[in-house]
Amino acid sequence: MAVTPKYLAGATLNSTLTTAIYTCPAETTTRLEHLIISNGSTAGTVTVSISRSGTARELLNAYTITANGIIELFNIILEAGDILQAGAATTTGAKITLFGAEQT
Secondary structure (H helix, E strand, O other): EEEEEEEEEEEEEEOOOOOEEOOOOOEEEEEEEEEEEEEEOOOOEEEEEEEOOOOOOOEEEHHHHHHHHEEEEEEEOOEEEEEEEEOOOOOOEEEEEEEEEEEO
């Protein structure tokens, strides 16, 4: 089994709350070691969810992030085909960054 730690994905969040940020590759388990959301100069809300077989489960649902604020989540396990989705209710300049390890 190979374990590859790396930067996995990053994006600026928009008002589409189900934007796919990262999809766990086939025959792989991914451990998201750090999921970081940093906000711009306008307060707003963010939603982060994991979709498995078409069913989404929220990690954060309309969670308020202050102007210039940071949210960090740790140690989230994704299985093959799981999709991490995220978005912001309004354009705030919020950015999401994922670091983790893929195990095949």
